Amino acid sequence: xxxxxxxxxxxxxxxxxxxxxxxxxxxxxxxxxxxxxxxNGAGKTTAMRMLCGLLRPxxxxxxxxxFDIYTQxxxxxxxxxxxxxxxxLYEDLTVKENxxxxxxxxxxxxxxxxxxTADLLQRLSLEQEGNMxxxxxxxGWKQKLAFSIAVIHDPSIVFLDEPTGGVDPITxxxxxxxxxxxxxxxxxxxxTTHYMDEAEYCNRxxxxxxxxxxxxxxxxxxxxxxxxxxxNEVFLQLARAKS
Amino acid sequence: MKQFFEFVKKECxxxxxxxxxxxxxxxxxxxxxxxxxxxxxxxxxxxRVAVLDYSQDALSHGLVNKIxxxxxxxxxxxxxxxxxxxxxxxxxxxxxxIVIPNGFSRDFIRERKASIQLLTDASDPxxxxxxxxxxxxxxxxxxxxQTNLQHLxxxxxxxxxxxxxxxxxxxxxxxPGVMTLIxxxxxxMMTSITITREKELGTMEILLVSPLRPMLIIAGKVxxxxxxxxxxxxxxxxxxxxxxxxPVKGSILLLxxxxxxxxLTALSLGILISSLTNSQQTAxxxxxxxxxxxxxxxxGFVYPIExxxxxxxxxxxxxxxxxxxxxxxxxxxxxxxLRQIALPMGILGGMTCFxxxxxxxxxxxxxx
Numbered sequence: 277x278x279x280x281x282x283x284x285x286x287x288x289x290x291x292x293x294x295x296x297x298x299x300x301x302x303x304x305x306x307x308x309x310x311x312x313x314x315x316n317g318a319g320k321t322t323a324m325r326m327l328c329g330l331l332r333p334x335x336x337x338x339x340x341x342x343f344d345i346y347t348q349x350x351x352x353x354x355x356x357x358x359x360x361x362x363x364x365l366y367e368d369l370t371v372k373e374n375x376x377x378x379x380x381x382x383x384x385x386x387x388x389x390x391x392x393t394a395d396l397l398q399r400l401s402l403e404q405e406g407n408m409x410x411x412x413x414x415x416g417w418k419q420k421l422a423f424s425i426a427v428i429h430d431p432s433i434v435f436l437d438e439p440t441g442g443v444d445p446i447t448x449x450x451x452x453x454x455x456x457x458x459x460x461x462x463x464x465x466x467x468t469t470h471y472m473d474e475a476e477y478c479n480r481x482x483x484x485x486x487x488x489x490x491x492x493x494x495x496x497x498x499x500x501x502x503x504x505x506x507x508n509e510v511f512l513q514l515a516r517a518k519s
Numbered sequence: 520m521k522q523f524f525e526f527v528k529k530e531c532x533x534x535x536x537x538x539x540x541x542x543x544x545x546x547x548x549x550x551x552x553x554x555x556x557x558x559x560x561x562x563x564x565x566x567r568v569a570v571l572d573y574s575q576d577a578l579s580h581g582l583v584n585k586i587x588x589x590x591x592x593x594x595x596x597x598x599x600x601x602x603x604x605x606x607x608x609x610x611x612x613x614x615x616x617i618v619i620p621n622g623f624s625r626d627f628i629r630e631r632k633a634s635i636q637l638l639t640d641a642s643d644p645x646x647x648x649x650x651x652x653x654x655x656x657x658x659x660x661x662x663x664x665q666t667n668l669q670h671l672x673x674x675x676x677x678x679x680x681x682x683x684x685x686x687x688x689x690x691x692x693x694x695p696g697v698m699t700l701i702x703x704x705x706x707x708m709m710t711s712i713t714i715t716r717e718k719e720l721g722t723m724e725i726l727l728v729s730p731l732r733p734m735l736i737i738a739g740k741v742x743x744x745x746x747x748x749x750x751x752x753x754x755x756x757x758x759x760x761x762x763x764x765x766p767v768k769g770s771i772l773l774l775x776x777x778x779x780x781x782x783l784t785a786l787s788l789g790i791l792i793s794s795l796t797n798s799q800q801t802a803x804x805x806x807x808x809x810x811x812x813x814x815x816x817x818x819g820f821v822y823p824i825e826x827x828x829x830x831x832x833x834x835x836x837x838x839x840x841x842x843x844x845x846x847x848x849x850x851x852x853x854x855x856x857l858r859q860i861a862l863p864m865g866i867l868g869g870m871t872c873f874x875x876x877x878x879x880x881x882x883x884x885x886x887x
Contacts, residue, residue, distance in 0.1 A: 358728040369532055
C-alpha cells in the first residue's frame with residue numbers, strides 16, 4: 277500500500293499566456309478515493325486530461341500507475357479507466373453491445389467479455405435490459421452502466437470527470453456505492469465533482485483555485501482547519517479568498 | 520486485430536441503425552441516377568420549329584421534310600411572312616424558325632451557293648446552340664445528298680462522326696458525374712460526420728484514453744464506409760449499364776481500382792474536414808459547400824470546363840472530382856488502359872497522400 281497510484285511534481289500546463297494548471301504537486305495512494313474539487317475553469321479538467329495522456333504537460337513531472345506521463349502513455353492507457361462529464365456510451369447500441377465494444381477495445385478475450393457481461397448485468401440488475409438500446413435507459417442507470425464499463429478491464433486507477441452531473445440524489449448515492457465497491461477492491465478513484473456532499477465521501481480532497489491547489493487533506497481535517505461545519509463552507513471560503 | 524474488428528462492428532451498428540444514413544447511402548444513388556438519366560437532360564428532342572418558305576420548290580420542301588423528319592425537330596407551323604416570326608416566338612413553344620428565301624433551288628443549282636436563315640430563341644442559350652448544331656448537321660447532310668444527285672463538283676463533304684458517343688447521349692456524361700458526386704457524398708461527408716459525431720458525443724475522448732491508437736480509431740471508422748461506397752459505385756455502374764446502356768469499353772478491373780482510389784481520396788478529405796471541425800453541423804456544411812458544390816459546378820460534370828473563364832479552369836484542377844470524371848470517361852467510353860490514365864490517377868494518388876498527411880498532423884496536434 278505504500279506505492280502511490282499518482283504522483284505529480286510541479287505539473288504545469290500553459291495555453292499561450294494562460295496558465296491552466298500552475299505547478300500542482302500531490303500524491304494519491306493506491307486504493308484511495310481522491311476528490312479533485314474546484315470551481316469551473318479552475319483547471320481540474322486540464323489536470324485530469326494530462327494525467328490520462330490526452331494532453332501534454334508544459335512542464336513538471338507526473339507518474340500514473342508507476343509510468344511516466346511523457347514517455348509511457350501507452351502503458352498508462354492500459355491501466356486506467358475514464359469516464360467523462362459527457363455521457364460516454366453509444367446510445368444506438370444495446371447494453372450488451374456497449375459492454376462488448378469497450379471490452380473488445382481493451383483487448384479482453386471473448387470468454388472474459390462473456391463473464392464480465394453476465395456479472396455486470398447481474399450487479400446492476402439489468403438482466404432484463406441487456407438487449408435494449410442504451411438510449412431507452414433512464415439517465416441514472418446509464419451513468420451506473422458507464423461507470424461499470426469504465427472499470428470493465430480492471431484498471432488500477434479510474435478517472436471520473438464530474439460523473440454524477442444532472443443525476444438525482446438517490447441515484448448519486450447508488451453511484452457512490454459502486455465507487456466504494458471498486459475502491460474496496462483496491463482501485464484508486466480520482467474524481468472531480470461540484471457536489472460538496474460528494475466531497476465528504478472522499479478519503480482526501482484537494483481544492484483548486486485559479487490553477488493552484490489551495491488545500492489538500494481529509495474532509496474532516498479541512499473542516500477543522502477552516503473552522504467550518506460543512507465542506508461547502510470550506511469551499512466557499514477558499515473560492516472567495518481569491519476575489 | 521480483434522480490437523479493430525470490434526470497432527468496425529460497432530461502426531456497422533451505427534450505420535445500419537440510422538435510417539437517415541441508410542437513405543442517403545442507398546436511396547440517393549438510385550434517385551440521382553434516375554433523375555439525371557431520365558429527367559435532367561441536355562439532349563433536345565421534338566423541338567418545335569416554324570418554317571417560312573418563300574421559295575416553295577422541290578428542294579426547299581425536301582430540306583424542310585428532312586429537318587422535321589428527324590426526332591430532334593417537329594414542324595409546328597408554316598409562316599406566311601416575316602411579320603409572323605416574332606409573334607411565333609412570343610407564343611413560347613417555337614424554338615427555331617427556318618427562313619428559306621426566294622429562288623433557293625435556283626441559287627443552289629446555278630451558283631452552287633444558297634443561303635437559308637435559322638432563327639433560334641436564345642433566351643435559353645444552351646438549347647439555342649444545340650439546336651443550331653443539330654440543324655446544321657442535317658442541312659449539311661441534305662446538301663451532300665443533293666450534290667451527289669446533281670453531280671455537282673467542288674463541294675466539301677464534312678463527314679461528321681461523334682466518336683465514343685455517336686448518339687450524343689447525355690447519360691454518358693451523367694453516369695460518371697453522378698458516380699463522382701455520390702462517392703464524394705458518401706465518403707467525404709459521411710466520414711467527416713461520423714468522426715465529428717464521436718467528438719460531439721464525447722465518446723472520442725473515451726476512445727483516445729483507451730489503448731486504441733489514433734490511427735486505428737480513424738481506420739476503424741473509415742473502413743465500413745470504404746466498403747459501402749465501393750459497393751455503391753458498383754450499383755451505379757450496373758444501373759448505368761443496364762438501364763442506360765452505358766458501355767464499359769476498358770477493363771473492369773481498372774475501372775474498379777480507379778473507383779477504389781477515388782474513394783480513398785474522398786475519405787482522406789472527409790478525415791481532413793473532421794480534423795478541422797468539432798460539430799456535425801459544421802462538418803456537414805463544410806462538406807456541402809466545400810466539396811459538393813464545386814463537384815457539381817466546376818468538375819465538368821454539368822458545365823464543360825473548356826467554356827469556363829480561365830481562373831475557374833485553373834481552380835477546377837484542384838478538384839479531385841475533375842480528374843475522376845476524366846478517368847471514368849476514358850475507361851468507360853474510350854476504353855483507355857492504365858497508360859492513358861496514369862496522369863489523372865497519379866494526381867488523385869498525390870492528393871490523397873497530401874490530405875492524409877495534413878489531417879494526421881492536425882489530429883496529432885489536437886491530441887498533444
